[in-house]
Amino acid sequence: MKKRILVLSFALISVLSGCKKEEETPAPSLYDRLGGVTAISAVVDQFIANVAADPNMVRTFKPLLDDVAKGNTARVTALRNNLIDQIGQASGGPQMYKGKDMVTAHAGMNITETEFNSLVNDLVLALDKFKVPATEKGELLGVLGGLKGQIVGK
């Protein structure tokens, strides 16, 4: 009898601890749902291509575009890596953004609301090209859209 109670108790504890484990499993991060660094890098590459072809970006990105036209890609590579790190970190990935804070990075550019929206649209087009689902797209745009106050009119 004692043995049976012992076995039953053990079974009950196993079942309960199994349930607890399930409850504690964290929901996958936005980073994981986006597809990690490979998917984020592909989106960033397309985003940069969209920005480079966007007439509303010429005013602010001219120095970078001029560098690229001369075959000097150091600046655009640095921007690419910074964007991958920034999006990786903001979505819960292991990256650490090491670039300038958003106010410093855009200081003196006097970026307008139209320019900001145009850049966001360049990102949306990139996310759509890779068929990022609406939920993940919305979450990422929500995080980045929150930076608007640090970027527009500085």
Ligand code: HEM
């Ligand atoms: C949520 C929106 C934005 C994000 C997340 C963002 C992010 C960044 C990052 C990470 C950098 C690099 C900082 C560094 O060098 O340390 C940067 C630089 C820059 N951003 Fe933005 N940015 C945003 C909006 C804009 C907009 C709307 C414009 C212009 C219309 C713009 C124009 C620039 C330019 C011209 C640079 C410098 C590129 C270079 O010459 O190296 N950004 N931005």
